[in-house]
Amino acid sequence: MEIFVYQKGADHIDEGFQAEKLPELVANPENLVWVDMESPSKGDENILADVFHFHPLTIEDAVMTRNQPKVEAFPDYLFFIVHGVKVETNSRNFATKELDGYLGKNFVVTYHHENFLSIDKVKRQIRSSAFVCGRGADYLLHQILDELIDLYLPIVDDFDDAINDIEERIFQSKNANNEILEEILNLKRNVARLRRITSKQLQVLYQISHGEFPLVEDAHLPFFRDVYDHLQRVSDLAESYRDLIGGLLDIQFSVVSNRTNEIVKVLTIFSAIILPLSLIAGIYGMNFENMPELKTRNGYFFTLGFMLLVTIALLVYFWRKGWIFEKDDDEKSERK
């Protein structure tokens, strides 16, 4: 647990306080107190209850994970749950982590089981300049949320890359490929998760940024709206990716079906040309004693010639059906 205190008008923040000093620090309205509880202990929980007197249900929510984003107003404070994201290395999955927190008149409490890059970044910021703290507790919260939401964008960009990559492979790979299907399914699932998370989170940010809570100063609403806009963009992109991924499956399916068509065509042409020739050969391979053709001088060569005729006739038939010798056509349209 780290405690940051900024005294109104000061040009720096103070750190390193013990938990025991908290009641006194918070009681002084001249102080802005930020309590950050990372991987919190049982003792931290007690502070929420004993020092801040937060509603027991909110403490229960904070202690548990797997909650959904929400914001709830209480007379003296707001309770919020938001979700951060982190890319898992060496994979296209992403994980979410929960950030619970409270915003009061002169305090911000953040409570999280996992490390947040965004919170670390805000700590560095306020250590180097007290400017953010000078604008009040709500602005400090804005700063934390802003950094947290900014980390969503790389996730979305990853999806974009993944979709393009899959699309390219669909058209290039020459074999029906279940591997691509697995990736599409995985991507679909990730995008669905992102959509679910962002949609809940947007509600939270909407409520905060549209003046619903008096604890957030009107002058700071545009800043929260800015965060809202960023998340809205993430959400819109996720929504449009969903459509595209659904399309990928259709396209993959169509490509496979086109290829099957191509393969069956090859089979059919081969069979339809060679089977009749084999029949002719078979007929003259029969052992009847009385088969006049067999004794003619050029029967063999006439037969070969006839086979050639049949072959040509069938090639013309398939050519007119448009099944062969259409290469030029393709090349033309490619050049176009």
Next chain:
Amino acid sequence: MEIFVYQKGADHIDEGFQAEKLPELVANPENLVWVDMESPSKGDENILADVFHFHPLTIEDAVMTRNQPKVEAFPDYLFFIVHGVKVETNSRNFATKELDGYLGKNFVVTYHHENFLSIDKVKRQIRSSAFVCGRGADYLLHQILDELIDLYLPIVDDFDDAINDIEERIFQSKNANNEILEEILNLKRNVARLRRITSKQLQVLYQISHGEFPLVEDAHLPFFRDVYDHLQRVSDLAESYRDLIGGLLDIQFSVVSNRTNEIVKVLTIFSAIILPLSLIAGIYGMNFENMPELKTRNGYFFTLGFMLLVTIALLVYFWRKGWIFEKDDDEKSERK
């Protein structure tokens, strides 16, 4: 029918009253009375009408099953219908059971044809500690609903397992498999049912938890909101499972189509290579008297050699088409 009575300020609850005492017990505003009617008899119905004077339509609803969740306000009481769930053993189906009930100023009546684990649990709770009763009839109702909704989560987790299981089998099974289709269909149906039930139930909980009914104390609203949040989570998951299951069907279909493509390719390659060779053999199997090649010394070996050439030519053709010898490519992409 069991009757539980808690007298204001007491530290325990009283049990074992006869139905005859009910009017008197309920009339005393110092009492909190919980009447639980399990597998109710005709006599129980009469109590609803004669002792509590509930609206006849609500009694009719309670007696019948197959109603949808709802909550209706009457001047002195609320009537509600909610649905509990139970997993059926040895299957992935779940059943619902109806819980009808009334909430009054100082009483709760629950009426159900089937046994509810959640109600049994609340009974054990109030027997061991009167705390819940001490907070009033609405809080007692909250406790019942809370336990009831908590039993939805295992159902949802089962779905998650089932989806993952099916997905794995789709990719692993080497044969087109109607059995998987039946499971997908069954899962789809179950998820659809869960969605239908939860969506109605959410309305009920929304109405109760947003202060629509004065019988529910404002101070207890956060507790009902908590129950609402839990059910909302169930509903959201069910909604996202629906999408995933729809996707499973597409994936299964794509996988089968990929496999058919693969099979047709094998057929085509075999046919296209062997049919021409057979034709050659057939030609030299003809019985024409004048076939010069037959008499040459090495005709047979030249022919075998020619067959080899044809085979190689066709293999090269299919290799350039990308239909064979692509294993390395797959392995590479897997390694990636």
Next chain:
Amino acid sequence: MEIFVYQKGADHIDEGFQAEKLPELVANPENLVWVDMESPSKGDENILADVFHFHPLTIEDAVMTRNQPKVEAFPDYLFFIVHGVKVETNSRNFATKELDGYLGKNFVVTYHHENFLSIDKVKRQIRSSAFVCGRGADYLLHQILDELIDLYLPIVDDFDDAINDIEERIFQSKNANNEILEEILNLKRNVARLRRITSKQLQVLYQISHGEFPLVEDAHLPFFRDVYDHLQRVSDLAESYRDLIGGLLDIQFSVVSNRTNEIVKVLTIFSAIILPLSLIAGIYGMNFENMPELKTRNGYFFTLGFMLLVTIALLVYFWRKGWIFEKDDDEKSERK
């Protein structure tokens, strides 16, 4: 045209009045008058205009069929159009029939071209007991609507049976079957019609049951809400059937595609095993003079042995591909 008159306080209803008496009967506020016009004549139309002075547009609507359900308020009366259903014998189709009507302070007029079982039932009820009439014109209307909506449920149950029946046949039938497709299409159409009808009708019942019209007493609203709930249930089921039917088509398609896959596999295995063997036989069927193998003592038996080897090799190949000898696997998973 039948006229039923109930005088306030009476314990029975009077019947058999002539049309001429209507103005007088309706003018007396102590009377509740129900005029039921079945297969109405031109004279009946005139009564609507001359005796009741209904708006000409409503009369036009009543005379015409193929209107959509609606309810319209006029200063002294309500005009409504609702639809009843009837199952067509020996088929899975259902027909709708239009019931037009007016509700006034002390009268109900029903106007319909076809016979309604529900109306007949209400007539029997009020003949045997005047209780319904004693509660006023709006309650009488409720009774009619209640009976009418109750007849929707058998339709919905029929759909449920039909879906289960089709599903079973999809999985059992061993042949691709256009007949099933036709049934699915027909079912889809019927469910779409039911959804369309109920959605309009729900609006009508919503307006009536939510106190929008002063002609309906507040005390009777719960009764109309009950009717609304019943229809809502029909509508919800129809909605969920729609999803299921869409799924049936996908499943049917998947099953056929699985079967095609299975068939192609059989074809491929047969071809791939027998074609090479035929080639070998063909080679030794050639008539070259110099074919050393032909003269060896055991050439024939070696060749047969070689054929056996090739067969085994190919069987192993297909077995490792998972295309044959997987029966055990299936049985296992079925036993599971």
Next chain:
Amino acid sequence: MEIFVYQKGADHIDEGFQAEKLPELVANPENLVWVDMESPSKGDENILADVFHFHPLTIEDAVMTRNQPKVEAFPDYLFFIVHGVKVETNSRNFATKELDGYLGKNFVVTYHHENFLSIDKVKRQIRSSAFVCGRGADYLLHQILDELIDLYLPIVDDFDDAINDIEERIFQSKNANNEILEEILNLKRNVARLRRITSKQLQVLYQISHGEFPLVEDAHLPFFRDVYDHLQRVSDLAESYRDLIGGLLDIQFSVVSNRTNEIVKVLTIFSAIILPLSLIAGIYGMNFENMPELKTRNGYFFTLGFMLLVTIALLVYFWRKGWIFEKDDDEKSERK
């Protein structure tokens, strides 16, 4: 440009006025003036600006075509754009044409580049009876819109016929048929257009018929609502056709896939039975010197017998797989 004038209380309308008289005619509040501009000239445009002083943007809209239906209120008049339809002969397409117009206290201006059957019909009506004009400008407008919307119904009925026709052909045609696909696509497009047009138009009629504009008398609202109801019906049908057409494509696809399955089955059965027999024949066609069977007395007949056995075995195999001799089963289910 035609000008119709009805003087309050008169029993006929006057016609044949010159454009110069218009300002005077309109200025007299006792007159109801209808100016119908068909294939309007530049001079007609000027009248809109100079005589009626309409907003320049509305005049621009009127002059241009390809606008969407809308209605806009100005202090003294309403401007509206609605679309009529006409069936194109010898095809299943329909065309739309734009009708722009103004409604004032005592005038109606209609402006259209194409001929409207509905407007011609209203002219004939008011020439034979001044009744419509006697009810005011808004009622005259209602009459025009009513006739215009009535012409939508034949379009919708055509769609219904087309869907049934296509459905029948899908099931009856024995060949995969791109022609049907083209028709489905065309139908889809037409229905989409109809939906787009009606949805915009419904908004217009909703606004007019729900008392939004004081220029429309309250007493005439039911008449506009009636027009709205008719269009609503067209829109609902178009919406449901959209679903059905989407279903047709699925069904067509399923039917083709069923047929492919059937064809592949025939191929497989033929191949699987004849290929083994050919192999046997091929084996005994080999020219090995030492093939003992060849010399036996009944070898040939035993071989033929063995071929018969193989054939029977394979037929039994396919029969047990359910691929052949299932006709009876089909007939049974048809009889059902």
Next chain:
Amino acid sequence: MEIFVYQKGADHIDEGFQAEKLPELVANPENLVWVDMESPSKGDENILADVFHFHPLTIEDAVMTRNQPKVEAFPDYLFFIVHGVKVETNSRNFATKELDGYLGKNFVVTYHHENFLSIDKVKRQIRSSAFVCGRGADYLLHQILDELIDLYLPIVDDFDDAINDIEERIFQSKNANNEILEEILNLKRNVARLRRITSKQLQVLYQISHGEFPLVEDAHLPFFRDVYDHLQRVSDLAESYRDLIGGLLDIQFSVVSNRTNEIVKVLTIFSAIILPLSLIAGIYGMNFENMPELKTRNGYFFTLGFMLLVTIALLVYFWRKGWIFEKDDDEKSERK
């Protein structure tokens, strides 16, 4: 940076001012000042902050690209972001470019990194006639937006052409064609982007055109509504193209599946006719010593005759199945 100044009542605009004069020019309420910053420098940014005192967040938004369209009201000015489009030459893609801007009582500031044809056009207009400026800053803004939105229509028309072109090629091309799939996918993506952009932009224009901002004069609202209507039309078309493109994929897929069906039919007919004949030939090619038929005088001709019979029988079989000789039928239906 270009500065245009129009003094109230003047008949021309002044140009060529230096940035230093801006504060003075803007301070004079008799002036209408338009500052257009194209490819703006750091100095331009400073002017936004120092001269106009715009909110820092809006300046940040303006400097960055990749924002979404929005409009935000501040006490003295509006900040807006809209997107223009440009067709990329030699392709069916389109690009968007961002236009940020401010509208004040007597000024318009436009800020963009790329050149806008629409802005150039408005400059030419106001240079040739001060009429637009005479109507105020909001009307000048309207003019810019109007020109900007008008450039969307060619994009939409391009889509229409592309869809028709693809549709034609689907039905005409005789080969399964992944190229068409790629185009469909590309088109889908472009339409999705257009829908996303227009939907956000519609919100912006809706807010401006419905009197939400006092800076826009009521008398000018119809002009903004006109721009809104134009964009609405673009949006509606994009929406309907989305449907059509989804349909194209289905149709392409159906066409390929029809063609595969056709190909498989050819294969089946060839195989089913020739395989049995080959078998007969094979049987009489066996080398059994005792094959009585071989010695008969006409055995060979009888066999040929028998082959002919088999061929005819099979052709009749396939003809009755409707697989061959159906050309007439097709021609008939085409003629229809």
